Amino acid sequence: MNTATKTASTADTGLAAIVFTAFIGVSIIFMTGFASSQTIHDFEHDTRHATGFPCH
Amino acid sequence: MLKKLITSALTAGFGAGLIMAVLQITLLSPLILEAEEYESGRKFHYAGVVQEVAPDHNDSHSAMAHAAEPAPAPAESWASRSARTALSTTLTALGYAFVLVAVFGLAARSGIKVTARSGILWGLAGFGAVILAPSLGLPPELPASAAAPLQERQLWWLGTVVASTAGIAAIAFGKNWALWGAGIALLALPHIIGAPHPAAFGGVVPPEMQGEFVGLSIGVSAISWAVLGLFGGYMWARQEP
Known part of the structure; x- marks a missing residue:
């Protein structure tokens, strides 16, 4: 088992960077899939339907 | 670490977004456009006969000829609408x-290596949690479908995605029956609660179109998520932490 060294090197990944990345992703998904602004809704309309986000 | 996260996400997002956009424009948009003709009342289906009401000023096609053609966009040009679709899909x-x-970053912290190959499985797990699980209660809908109030559906959708993600993770990484059982319970819970539905269905779009749309939509999403995982995993594995 040489996974111990691998684990040591991969485990020091920054949690802050991970949280930041997830935050960007969730923000984009909220905007594309959920934001109720008429302009955003109209722009995203077809994609909301096509990817199964609740729409209308 | 941040660089690795961002480059992997951008590669996966733009790569899958491109494929998703092509599939959406060629397979799904024509159905959405045609559904909007039913929504606007320009077409209606009744007793299994395709009929057209009050021919539009700029459209003198017969109903039969029209049915065989892709529906024209009423106000916006095809190119403009497709560009908009490509952009919103990529986003x-x-x-x-x-x-x-x-x-992937969280997995790395637990010592799990993600590669292009295993990335496909990660992507498909995402598809299961974000697309397939909500589709069991709220299948993708064409415009003009009868549906429960929007906020109730959004809430159920969100709860289903969160519960299903936790459920899939518990089954994938759990090491005992307690966790596997919890995973199964989390996957089942949203469907036991039940998705919000209208008191009665009365959509104006033909159910055959709706069925075709649901199948295509879920299929396109499955491909998109697999590609998302593949590209993301590929870039992820190439870089040092």
Whole structure:
């Protein structure tokens, strides 16, 4: 088992960077899939339907 | 670490977004456009006969000829609408990609190596949680479908995605029956609660179109998520932490 060294090197990944990345992703998904602004809704309309986000 | 996360997410998002956009424009948009003709009342289906009401000023096709052609966009040109679709689809793929890659980061912290190959499985797990699970209660809908109030559906959708993600993770990484059982319970819970539905269905779009749309939509999403995981995993594995 040489996974111990691998684990040591991969485990020091920054949690802050991970949280930041997830935050960007969730923000984009909220905007594309959920934001109720008429302009955003109209722009995203077809994609909301096509990817199964609740729409209308 | 941040560089690795961002480059992997951008690669996956733009790569999958491109494929998603092509599939959406060629397979799904024609159905959405045609559904809007039913929504606007320009077409209606009754007793299994395709009929057209009050021919439009700029459209003198017969109903039969019209049915065989892709529906023209009423106000916006095809090119403009497709460009908009490509952009909004890519944005959505980028959103998924950033979350998926953040999960790769969490996996790395637990000593799990993500590669292009295993990335496909991660992507398909995302598809299961974000697309398939909500589709069991709220299948993708064409415009003009009868549905429960929007906020109730959004709430159920969100709860289903969160519970299903936790459920899939518990089954994938759990090491005992307690966790597997909890995973199964989390996957089942949203469907035991039940998705919000209208008191009665009375959509104006033919059910055959609706069925075709649901199948295509879920299929396109499955491909998109697999590609998302593949590209994300490929870039992820190439880089040092």
